[in-house]
């Protein structure tokens with residue numbers, strides 16, 4: 026019973042690949058099927074084109090009939106509606122027009138009737154990794170019929186140049202072209218820099234993410250451009266890299282993650298796949314399928330690529346040696362003292378009303394009480410007062426990170442805890458090496474209004490799998506006695522609670538009961 030939500034997650038989300046068949050098995054529909062199945066999705070296929078293709082040549086390209094293209098789409102929509110769609114090779118303008126009309130009418134109607142959103146990821150395939158083009162006559166395809174219908178488009182350097190109709194010689198031209206494309210097609214853009222090319226993308230595989238249309242994530246990460254930088258793996262076996270990336274993005278979105286997360290996870294998946302790629306035939310070989318990525322080294326370094334705020338690098342905060350345990354978060358000094366007396370060794374003072382009388386005094390007293398009881402007292406938000414009175418630590422949200430003087434906090438040897446609500450925020454938090462990372466909100470909460478959806482146990486499990494051992498991980502949001510055991514089963518290090526303690530008639534007693542429930546929860550099964 027404890028593992029109910031994890032069991033439910035075994036229901037596989039349906040993802041469609043609308044793409045061409047690669048008879049060589051490394052790219053196209055074949056790569057998409059392998060990727061989607063590897064990422065625990067059920068893959069359906071709509072074949073647009075047959076290609077007679079090996080690792081060294083594309084010898085014949087034969088589009089399916091209009092009737093067959095539409096029959097596949099309509100048949101699947103009846104019985105296996107998608108959570109996400111990846112679109113790959115479209116052989117000619119006619120297919121682009123046909124598919125965009127189907128998306129605008131049939132899929133749109135389906136979404137409206139069912140109140141669902143379907144993510145649509147377009148990989149505008151134009152050229153095979155052996156160098157042969159798919160659109161034999163080399164006339165430029167017009168992708169504008171897809172305007173307003175896509176969640177993301179993922180061109181490589183060549184494709185981006187074709188799409189905006191100019192050559193792109195450096196990073197700033199590349200970024201500008203990605204922004205132009207985003208405006209033209211009214212969609213988010215991931216401009217891939219993985220193919221070997223000019224100096225700026227020689228040492229790393231750097232992608233530019235122009236995010237103009239994403240909701241359900243922090244406003245701080247909307248309407249921005251980011252550079253996602255991964256190590257360049259020395260390998261000639263890159264056949265199907267773009268297909269794998271786009272179908273991984275679709276799969277991760279179908280599993281309920283936001284676009285930012287899907288891109289980060291998919292990029293890690295491709296990096297791991299190239300690391301284990303293998304040769305077959307005389308040309309570039311395919312990637313391996315290595316499952317949901319759990320190695321932090323495979324994930325990209327994220328930096329901002331615009332005038333918006335960015336985080337410092339080369340910073341590291343105090344390491345916390347003891348476990349945090351059950352970590353109460355309170356808004357009243359009297360409750361803080363009660364809980365210290367009841368034995369709390371980690372506690373946070375979280376006063377959200379900036380007009381609270383005697384605010385500075387209360388923060389100073391909380392810090393002194395922490396010293397008296399030899400407890401770790403974290404101050405939420407008020408990092409300058411925490412510095413002034415030499416608190417044990419500060420807890421900051423993602424948005425606060427850009428206002429706070431992180432170097433001063435680190436130099437004064439204060440611990441830093443950071444909130445996170447997604448893979449993307451976890452990765453950003455980890456880049457400044459905090460003392461712990463909070464993962465929230467796991468379950469619905471009434472304590473505060475959240476911009477993101479509850480993460481649930483499945484996502485918590487993924488985050489723990491990736492970050493366990495790198496930082497102490499604290500789960501927060503809607504945790505009470507009834508959920509202690511299921512949360513502990515994920516392997517998360519610690520839990521923070523507000524209402525489960527503060528709304529009790531006897532907060533000290535509630536703290537002691539929850540704390541021992543957490544310590545003693547049996548996770549051996």
Ligand SMILES: Cc1ncc(COP(=O)(O)OP(=O)(O)O)c(N)n1
Pocket residue numbers: 352354373375405406420421422423425442443444463464465473499501521
């Ligand atoms: C342990 C812990 N985790 C998360 C939070 C939330 O902090 P933040 O994002 O700064 O939001 P507010 O608490 O300021 O509303 C926290 N306080 N503690």
Ligand SMILES: Cc1nc(C(=O)O)sc1CCOP(=O)(O)O
Pocket residue numbers: 354444445446463464465466467469470471472473501502503504521522523524525
């Ligand atoms: C303060 C806070 N931060 C969260 C986050 O996800 O960052 S959730 C949260 C409230 C947690 O309260 P309760 O234990 O009463 O549900």
Ligand SMILES: [Mg+2]
Pocket residue numbers: 405406420421422425
């Ligand atoms: Mg805060």
